[in-house]
Structures are given as structure tokens and as C-alpha cells.
Amino acid sequence: MTTDTPLKKARDLSKAQSRARLIDAAATSIHRHGLRGATIGEIQAISNLSRGMINLHFKSKENLLLAVAEHLANAYDAHMEQAINAAGSDPKAQLLALFRADLDPNILNSRDVSIWFSFRAEGHTNPQFQTCIGTRSGHFARLLKGICKALTPIPHHPVNAPALAASALVSLLEGIWTDFHLNPDNFNREEALQTCLYVADRLFADQLQGQ
Amino acid sequence: MTTDTPLKKARDLSKAQSRARLIDAAATSIHRHGLRGATIGEIQAISNLSRGMINLHFKSKENLLLAVAEHLANAYDAHMEQAINAAGSDPKAQLLALFRADLDPNILNSRDVSIWFSFRAEGHTNPQFQTCIGTRSGHFARLLKGICKALTPIPHHPVNAPALAASALVSLLEGIWTDFHLNPDNFNREEALQTCLYVADRLFADQLQGQ
DNA sequence: TCACAAAATGAACAAACGTTCAGTCAAAGT
């Protein structure tokens, strides 16, 4: 969706469409039955495409799974980048935007989150999965640390207060994803946002009382 | 280990030992290759037991996997309960004990955590896994909420401050597990504890300034 | 309209899988 290669012939379009359909079917299969149950037969049945298609488009089933992981990670990155860019330069607004984006139903939904967790479970087994699903700890963490620095008054107490706050917020969001994944029915999106805001509020209140 | 049925004959002992060895081998296999790679052949090779043992002891491979999940959940519960009981009745000490227990290498180690994540990934697929790995949200959350209530001065601002703090801390710990799982090499246990303590400190500082 | 190229198909295949069970062995009871 982000890159529109022009002048596509009908055949190329249908090829890309089949590819996308396979990725989507594989994702659905992972969601329904886990990585263990995401078999060629399942994916074929969901996609209504022929059995040979997977190996034709992706050489192997494992490559298709990898493509699902990449697709998911790219969608997450794009979503977050867009949200941050739209937030302007005020760190408080950026933080709110980051919370909202991370809790957005387009990202935090039971289908996608369950797929995230499936890949994460095998991350240390498969290095290729690892690089895909590690997107959270890179750009995201750095950005959040910058925001925390801007929001923490100086002098800090303790001296590494911004770093502590940043890693706390990363973990908080990560944990909220886990709560959602383990119990999507009892999950309240608005409540989760309030929890984030409450923690942020407490973290970035005036810190000079102790010193 | 908790229930010692006495007067075990040698044959019963060896039976129990084989059972335990199968569970351990299955856990190792899940750790090494994920649930997908935890095959009968793998478990057999790791345990050095015969092929038929799994179905003899557990009727099916799936039951063995379930036994692994139960074993893990029981170990976690026992560990936490013992830690809380040893902490006395002071809520602040209880909170510290809870943090320490949740970050303890006996619980938070790359082997066990990776197995947790494997089962969690398929929790919504397999209801039997679900009940095992949902241990965190039951007793644990209730206990933490009690501690938060005791630590939050009244009147609260906002009124649900203890509930917010409790769910924040649950998610924080959950997220720290995730950080550990995704990147066990860059993980600093002491730093994680400091993050928890810092957040707790900020959460339970005097809250009356806003009202 | 025709010949070419590339996408799509699905029957066929070998490998790997979980499970079974007749047979073996050692411990327990008499």
C-alpha cells in the first residue's frame, strides 16, 4: 500500500494479489490454530488457492510464515511512525499519541496480537523471526526515551530517572499487550489508556521533593 | 514434591521418575525448538527413553505438553506463594517481595520463560493451555490490588487510583518478562528491579497535591 | 489470430509424524 509500483500489467496484479492472499490466509491460520496448526492444507483451504501456490510464490512454507511476520512488523512500524509524525513536537502530545497508537484496534486486535505472540514464542529458535518481531526495542524505545528526557525536570532524582521511566513505559505497553492477548474479552481499551496516562502522570510529576 | 505419598515401591518410584523425565525432556524440546519442533522423536532423543513411553504415561503427546504447562504453572504458583508468605504483613515489604519473586532466576530464566511464551501463544487455541497459563491474572492480581490499596493514601485521586496502580504493576511485570524473553542477553535483572521500585515509588508518593 | 511466456493447478511422492501393540524384562506377591 505504501509503494505503488506503476504500470502493472493484469498478470502482475493477479500475482501480487495471490501473494497477498496467501499471506492473509497464513495469518488467519496462525490466528486460528497457532503456528503448529498453520499447515499447507489449512492455508490452502482458507485461501481457496491451489496447493502448489505456496511453494511457487515463497519457495517454502517457512518463507511464507516469515513473510507474515514481516508484513505484521511493517504494518506496526508504519502505523507508529504515522502517529508520531501527526503528533507534532510537544513531548506530552507525542507520548499521548504513542499510547493511543499502541492501543489502536488496527494494531491491538486479537488476530494480529495472537500472531505476534506466535512468532515471539519461536523468536529465539528462528533468527529470521527474531529480527522481524524485535521492532519494538529499536526505534520505538529510542523515541520513548527522548520523550521521557524532555518530560523529566532537571535535576533528576535518581540521575537515571528518564531511562527508568522509558523502560517502565515500554514494559507497561508490552504488558498491556500481554493482558489483551491472554484475555481479550475482559480487556477494556479505555481503561488501559487511563492506566498508561496515570502512570505517565505519576512518573513526570515534579520530582524535586526527594532532594 | 509437595505431596509425599509414602510407602512407594521401587517400581512406582521408577515410574514417577520416568514421568518426570519425560516432562523435563519435553520442556527442553519446547525451549530448543518451540512447540512445533517438540516432536516425539526429539523428546525421545533428549530423554533417552523409548518411543512408546509418552503414550504409555500420558496417552498422547498433547497430554504431555499439557503436563509441562501444568508443571510450570504449579512451580510459579508455589514460588510466589512462598515468597509472599515470607514477606510478613507490611504491604511495602510484600510488594518488594513480589517484585523480587517475579524476577527471581528460578522463575525468570530463558528456558522457562520461552516455554511460558510458547504455551501463551497457543492459549486461545487450546482451552487446556489457557487455564494453565492464566495463573497470573487470578490470585496474583487480587493480591497486588490489596497491596496497592494499602499503599495508596485516602482520599484517592483519581478515585480508582489503587486499581490503576495494580493493573499498571501487573502489566509492568508482564512487560518485563517480555523484554527478558525477546532479549535475554541484554537484560539486566537489577535494572529491572530498580524500574519496578521506581514506578512503585512514584505511584505511591503522596497523591493529595492534585485535590 | 496465433505463438509465446508466465501463472496456476493438483496428483504423486518421500519424509516425518503420532500411535499402537505384541513381546521383553524386572520387581512383587505367594
Added chain:
DNA sequence: ACTTTGACTGAACGTTTGTTCATTTTGTGA
């Protein structure tokens, strides 16, 4: 000492798995 019991073994079986490839279908350029 003998019999019985139950844990253990591992070859064999049927199923399911991912992959291949000869064939068919369909869009493209001459």
C-alpha cells in the same frame, strides 16, 4: 522357587506433512 503383575521396549502402521513437477490455463506481444 515360581507365578503374576505392570513398567518398558521398539518395530510396524496409517496419516499427515511439505515439496515437486508435468500439465493446464490465462494473459501478453507480434
